[in-house]
Amino acid sequence: MSNGAEVKEYAVGLRWRDLDNQGHVYHGTFLTLLDEARTAFLADLGFENPSAYVLARLEIDYLRELTIDPPAIAARFIVCAVGNSSIELVEEIASRNEICAKSRSVVVLWDATGRKSRALTEQERARVESLRIENEGRS
Template sequence: MSRFTHEVHMRWSDMDAYRHINNSAYLAYLEQARVAMFFYRHENFSSGTVIARHEIDYLLPVVYDPQPLQVQMWIDGVRGARFTVHYEVFDHGRLVARAATQCVTFDFTVDRPRRLSAEEVEVLRGFADDAA
């Protein structure tokens, strides 16, 4: 499968005093896109994922626009209880940010990480970037 793409809309309130989208808004954009990706193929994915780490490289400033940002995502680094979601964020076709989120599968009943099932690994591998 190629990259998963999702559009996210900016809010006027996402702008800061410097008249560009504030860096903190990107976490919400990434979350919206990540949730959309997981709901796209959730049939074999158990509940219980927490975020262990975010990394964001801001490449160009973004000014509010009613046109949505395009977020392209793919997954790699699938291990026993973790995986990494990678993102490239585009504004009007320009690459404006790169990011990565390390996710850990979690069992909330015992309050600790849990291993990915074979079905979950298969779902995640379906989001691998063929070009990477």
């Protein structure tokens, strides 16, 4: 995943309710796991309100089954593009060092009061740009 970029990784716990009838983590839960880790990623970057974003785009490829053993996953993030109010991320969910899903998202920062997107501050932009990889290919 890295191609020389700085990869940020976050552990997210799994819960029994995350499983479907076959003992797999339900496909919709992958999105919740990524959302939880993405919020932690933005918090680590010093965003004032790290949960104040909306997804403008999300694509995901499910690569292998994910079970509750072990009871946590690793969510990994790389910044591949930065816009005025958006950040494009390449994301992975891994378990036992095997990639279970790859995704690509476009996060748009959100102004809850004005009910519209908001621009990155200079400080936010500097932090995010410091992690951006040049010429990241499509996952």
